[in-house]
Amino acid sequence: MVTFILKxxxxxxxxxxxxxxxxxxxxQVLPSDPGRSVLGPLAAPSAVRALDHQxxxxxxLLTQYWHWITHFPGTSTQYQTPIGPILTTALGESLKxxxxxxxxVVPLGIIGGIVxxxxxGKPIDRTISIVGQSALTVPEFVSGIVLILIFxxxxxxxxxxxxxxxxxxFFTQLKYLILPVIPLVLVLFGYIARMARAGTVEAxxxxxxxxxxxxxxxxxxxxRRHVLRNSLLPTITVIATQTGYLIGGLVVVEVLFRYNxxxxxxxxxxxxxxxxxxxxxxxxxxxxxxxxxxxxxIGFSLLNPRIRLRAAE
Amino acid sequence: MDKPxxxxxxxxxxxxTPLENHYIDELLAGRIDRRQxxxxxxxxxxxxxxxxxxxxxxxxxxxxxxxxxxxxxxxxPAPKAGGTLSVAGVTPAAAVNPxxxxxxxxxxxxxxxxxxxxxxxxxxxxLQPMLALSWSHNGDGSVxxxxxxxxxxxxxxxxxxxDDVVYxxxxxxxxxxxxxxxxxxxxxxxxxxxxxxxxxxxxFHLESPNxxxxxxxxxxxxxxxxxxxGTDFGKWQxxxxxxxxxxxxxYTQGHGATFxxxxxxxxxxxxxxxxxxxxxxxxxPMLLALQGKSVDVVAQFVPAGAAAILTxxxxxxxxxxxxxxxxxxxxxxxxxxxxxxxxxxxxxYTLDRKGMVNALLSGDGTVANDTPFGPRFPSSNLSxxxxxxxxxxxxxxxxxxxxxxxxxxxxxxxxxxEIPQLxxxxxxxxxLAGITFNLKxxxxxxxxxxxxYGNSDWLDATTSLVDYGDRGVPxxxxxxxxxxxxxxxxxxxxxxxxDGLVKQYVAAxxxxxxxxxxxxxxxxxxxxxxxxxxxxxDGLTASTPQVGGLNPTSxxxxxxxxxxxx
Numbered sequence: 002m003v004t005f006i007l008k009x010x011x012x013x014x015x016x017x018x019x020x021x022x023x024x025x026x027x028x029q030v031l032p033s034d035p036g037r038s039v040l041g042p043l044a045a046p047s048a049v050r051a052l053d054h055q056x057x058x059x060x061x062l063l064t065q066y067w068h069w070i071t072h073f074p075g076t077s078t079q080y081q082t083p084i085g086p087i088l089t090t091a092l093g094e095s096l097k098x099x100x101x102x103x104x105x106v107v108p109l110g111i112i113g114g115i116v117x118x119x120x121x122g123k124p125i126d127r128t129i130s131i132v133g134q135s136a137l138t139v140p141e142f143v144s145g146i147v148l149i150l151i152f153x154x155x156x157x158x159x160x161x162x163x164x165x166x167x168x169x170x171f172f173t174q175l176k177y178l179i180l181p182v183i184p185l186v187l188v189l190f191g192y193i194a195r196m197a198r199a200g201t202v203e204a205x206x207x208x209x210x211x212x213x214x215x216x217x218x219x220x221x222x223x224x225r226r227h228v229l230r231n232s233l234l235p236t237i238t239v240i241a242t243q244t245g246y247l248i249g250g251l252v253v254v255e256v257l258f259r260y261n262x263x264x265x266x267x268x269x270x271x272x273x274x275x276x277x278x279x280x281x282x283x284x285x286x287x288x289x290x291x292x293x294x295x296x297x298x299i300g301f302s303l304l305n306p307r308i309r310l311r312a313a314e
Numbered sequence: 315m316d317k318p319x320x321x322x323x324x325x326x327x328x329x330x331t332p333l334e335n336h337y338i339d340e341l342l343a344g345r346i347d348r349r350q351x352x353x354x355x356x357x358x359x360x361x362x363x364x365x366x367x368x369x370x371x372x373x374x375x376x377x378x379x380x381x382x383x384x385x386x387x388x389x390x391p392a393p394k395a396g397g398t399l400s401v402a403g404v405t406p407a408a409a410v411n412p413x414x415x416x417x418x419x420x421x422x423x424x425x426x427x428x429x430x431x432x433x434x435x436x437x438x439x440x441l442q443p444m445l446a447l448s449w450s451h452n453g454d455g456s457v458x459x460x461x462x463x464x465x466x467x468x469x470x471x472x473x474x475x476x477d478d479v480v481y482x483x484x485x486x487x488x489x490x491x492x493x494x495x496x497x498x499x500x501x502x503x504x505x506x507x508x509x510x511x512x513x514x515x516x517x518f519h520l521e522s523p524n525x526x527x528x529x530x531x532x533x534x535x536x537x538x539x540x541x542x543x544g545t546d547f548g549k550w551q552x553x554x555x556x557x558x559x560x561x562x563x564x565y566t567q568g569h570g571a572t573f574x575x576x577x578x579x580x581x582x583x584x585x586x587x588x589x590x591x592x593x594x595x596x597x598x599p600m601l602l603a604l605q606g607k608s609v610d611v612v613a614q615f616v617p618a619g620a621a622a623i624l625t626x627x628x629x630x631x632x633x634x635x636x637x638x639x640x641x642x643x644x645x646x647x648x649x650x651x652x653x654x655x656x657x658x659x660x661x662x663y664t665l666d667r668k669g670m671v672n673a674l675l676s677g678d679g680t681v682a683n684d685t686p687f688g689p690r691f692p693s694s695n696l697s698x699x700x701x702x703x704x705x706x707x708x709x710x711x712x713x714x715x716x717x718x719x720x721x722x723x724x725x726x727x728x729x730x731x732e733i734p735q736l737x738x739x740x741x742x743x744x745x746l747a748g749i750t751f752n753l754k755x756x757x758x759x760x761x762x763x764x765x766x767y768g769n770s771d772w773l774d775a776t777t778s779l780v781d782y783g784d785r786g787v788p789x790x791x792x793x794x795x796x797x798x799x800x801x802x803x804x805x806x807x808x809x810x811x812x813d814g815l816v817k818q819y820v821a822a823x824x825x826x827x828x829x830x831x832x833x834x835x836x837x838x839x840x841x842x843x844x845x846x847x848x849x850x851x852d853g854l855t856a857s858t859p860q861v862g863g864l865n866p867t868s869x870x871x872x873x874x875x876x877x878x879x880x
Contacts, residue, residue: 039408041416042762045496052414052492080567081409081548087567153606161606256595261569272759
């Protein structure tokens with residue numbers, strides 16, 4: 002197990018380094034330059050040159066890359082302030098939203114999927130599948146605006162924006178996060194439920210499930226011990242792969258609900274040609290993604306002894 | 315206007331300069347109206363009190379006040395002291411640095427604590443004293459002298475003197491600095507031209523005469539807030555040091571800011587106990603926040619997508635400001651088929667401008683006539699015939715130019731406010747006369763590129779549709795996009811006669827000269843039609859009915875000195 006984790010960590014480091022090089026190179030291909038982004042399209046060329054020089058972006062690429070590596074996370078060219086504090090705050094906010102969404106959608110999705118599978122072909126199965134799939138196709142900016150119009154403007158129950166006033170308690174913060182979390186739950190529920198349903202149906206039809214039933218195990222015990230363990234494996238993979246989206250891909254929800262997550266920060270950095278900020282954001286999202294997939298792999302091997310044995314060999 | 319009190323007027327006129335007397339004559343003859351008189355008089359440095367006295371003697375009344383930013387804009391509930399006003403603004407696109415700010419979010423922050431020598435009031439359409447009490451020129455407009463308001467202190471408690479003003483303008487006009495104000499000062503002012511006369515007097519020695527120079531040191535030039543001598547602009551964001559009615563409470567990058575009354579403020583103390591700004595990265599959530607009562611005020615918005623606010627006057631108070639904010643369609647005068655002026659005119663005649671104002675701006679705008687001279691500028695000659703949609707004439711012009719079977723050209727534009735929809739309407743209108751525009755709608759960074767010739771779709775495309783923000787005087791619109799050496803000449807329009815007329819216009823000191831040159835420029839631009847300007851867009855600010863005393867400008871500043879919440 003330890004070798005397995007070490008191997009994975011080594012690979013993760015190499016992947017992160019490659020990611021940093023790719024982002025850096027792609028950043029150079031983007032049109033416009035940092036000085037122009039800050040000063041606007043109508044600024045005098047001499048002012049743009051002066052700012053580019055001040056920011057050091059007129060130096061050779063290798064020098065810039067080396068400077069970036071040795072000063073990580075460095076200073077934002079756009080905001081002209083250190084990246085560290087901005088990034089940590091944004092990551093904290095994103096994690097809060099992502100964890101809340103996970104806490105709601107994972108149990109809901111799994112239970113929905115299993116109930117569907119156990120009632121295969123019956124009206125309740127159809128209802129869960131159709132509702133889940135329909136919700137999946139509604140874009141977040143549509144469901145988000147509808148939710149705001151109903152719950153904030155017509156009924157006045159929930160705040161329009163997602164950020165609670167500074168110093169708010171846990172429950173106040175939760176109240177502010179309810180509206181932005183619902184579009185995420187809507188998008189993810191159908192996805193997770195479908196995987197859980199497929200896994201459960203497959204496990205129910207398997208030889209070992211039939212054997213367990215034939216040897217006289219009560220249905221409840223059979224499902225708990227034999228079906229769930231196996232049906233959840235693909236679901237865990239799906240949940241892990243959605244982390245990247247939940248941490249870094251929520252630009253639309255963040256804009257709509259005025260939430261300062263890392264998704265918006267990354268989007269702005271790319272738009273403003275703020276390469277140090279973009280690098281820091283992409284790498285942070287990459288690190289979170291890798292940690293989650295590692296946890297998923299470990300969870301996988303705990304649930305499935307065959308994987309555990311293979312890893313030990 | 316009532317009957318003038320000639321005796322009183324004569325007593326005033328003895329003291330005035332020939333130019334000032336010229337304006338009084340124009341007013342008496344009815345050639346300029348009250349507003350235009352206030353505007354021109356204030357540019358020449360006549361005080362608000364003096365202007366008021368002259369207007370009274372002429373049988374007209376003036377409601378101008380001497381304190382620039384304290385004028386309450388709208389009638390409403392009775393003013394009440396205390397409370398925190400919550401304002402929705404656009405997220406500043408970069409650091410809030412007075413030298414480099416170039417966006418609406420950033421300039422809104424600058425004006426919360428910063429003040430200018432002169433305030434360009436869009437509500438009153440005139441210049442008002444702010445940190446300068448009065449200003450005058452040497453006769454030909456090449457040297458301008460500003461007398462500073464005595465007793466002004468920065469939020470730190472340090473007094474503001476001529477040294478601070480000299481430092482501010484030397485930094486802003488230094489070509490070695492990353493100064494956004496260089497787009498205004500290049501060719502007009504250099505650091506050595508800014509001179510201290512005494513502790514309350516500053517002189518500006520210009521590179522060439524400029525009749526509208528006070529506008530260039532006014533709130534129109536949003537970078538020009540006065541900062542203390544020796545300020546490190548890169549670190550200004552941590553202090554927001556200024557002379558305004560408020561001082562910084564806190565500033566959180568990308569999130570918001572709070573301000574509290576400045577105990578050292580020279581003017582009337584603000585009514586509010588504080589202000590709180592929330593930053594939004596797009597307009598929809600900003601307007602939703604106003605509807606959901608998360609904010610009291612939306613600092614600035616555009617009509618597109620704002621019907622829910624604009625159509626409910628009982629729920630929301632809207633302040634509309636006449637503005638020179640516009641869109642410009644340039645056609646490459648050096649590329650076929652637009653080398654022929656008749657083809658360019660044909661495009662202009664296909665446009666249904668009134669339809670555009672109604673559909674794209676919900677009526678909050680005015681039709682324009684393809685020249686930078688509009689209702690915002692007193693020198694404009696608005697009597698020239700307004701171009702209307704005339705498809706038969708457009709077809710006739712195309713046929714005369716040898717394109718009876720129609721023409722086809724790419725039209726490149728940016729994703730910004732209502733511009734993509736405008737591009738679609740232009741395409742549909744033009745198609746009626748057989749003109750096919752192939753639209754290419756790009757992100758702003760791609761569209762502007764490096765913003766130099768050869769490196770920018772904006773400046774290189776055969777036809778290009780771009781946005782121009784509001785300005786107090788038309789100088790920038792006349793020079794940069796239309797003169798032979800202009801840096802933003804997307805139409806590649808090169809006309810010696812035009813260049814000469816613009817030079818004369820910029821140097822002209824009196825309104826009748828400006829007007830006569832403006833008429834010539836307008837006629838030349840109508841004949842040549844290098845560009846098409848379909849409409850002028852009003853500046854819009856919204857609030858709940860409980861808010862009063864807001865003082866916005868059409869370039870997205872918002873002064874809250876006299877604001878209150880009842």
